[in-house]
Amino acid sequence: MIRAVDYWVIRGFPIGFYEHSPPKSLCESDPLQGFIVLRKAKRNQMADSTLATTQRGTMGLRILWAEIVYQPGSQNLDMINEHELGHALGFGHLEEEGHIMHPRYDKMGRGFWVP
Numbered sequence: 322m323i324r325a326v327d328y329w330v331i332r333g334f335p336i337g338f339y340e341h342s343p344p345k346s347l348c349e350s351d352p353l354q355g356f357i358v359l360r361k362a363k364r365n366q367m368a369d370s371t372l373a374t375t376q377r378g379t380m381g382l383r384i385l386w387a388e389i390v391y392q393p394g395s396q397n398l399d400m401i402n403e404h405e406l407g408h409a410l411g412f413g414h415l416e417e418e419g420h421i422m423h424p425r426y427d428k429m430g431r432g433f434w435v436p
Contacts, residue, residue, distance in 0.1 A: 322359070322396075322402050324402070324403075325402030325403045325405075325406050326406070328403045328406070328421075328431075329403070329406055329407070329410060332433055334410050336357070336406070338355075338356070352376075352378055352385075352386040352387075352388055353386055354378075354385050354386050355385070355386065356386055356387075357386070357387040357388075357389065357406070357409045358386075358387070358388045358389070359388075359389050359391065359396070360388065360389070360390045360391070361390075361391055361393055361396075362390050362391060362392050362393065366390065367390065367392055369392075371392060372391070372392050372395040372398060372401055372426060373389060373390060373391045373392060373395055373396070373401055373404075373405045374389070374390050374405075375387060375388070375389045375390075375405050375408035375409050376388050376390075377408070377409060377411070379411075384409070384410070384411055387408075387409035389405045389406075389408075389409060391405075398426065400421060400426070400429050400430075400431070401426070403421050403431075404421055404422060404429060407421055407422050407433075408422075415436065417436070418430070419431075419432045420432050420433065420434070421433050
């Protein structure tokens with residue numbers, strides 16, 4: 322996850338706080354304002370082909386919170402953390418091969434540019 326945070330920080334999107342193993346009570350509560358919470362999906366919570374999903378709470382153009390839910394094991398896949406943090410920061414999918422925000426893992430790359 323540190324590499325994923327660094328990926329966005331060097332592109333001008335600072336992430337101020339990162340907690341690797343949040344307390345279980347944090348993971349069970351409603352979304353916390355100002356936090357990006359990472360969770361492992363519960364059994365049958367996601368389609369088998371989905372590696373991760375991100376939800377965000379916003380007020381106008383301001384992002385208030387985000388929650389990333391991973392299919393068990395997918396948080397270890399190369400680039401998934403960078404991609405999902407991109408969603409948490411407000412970026413949608415971009416169907417350009419080699420772009421970090423491509424919706425298909427096999428077509429993702431480390432590139433980031435604004436079309």
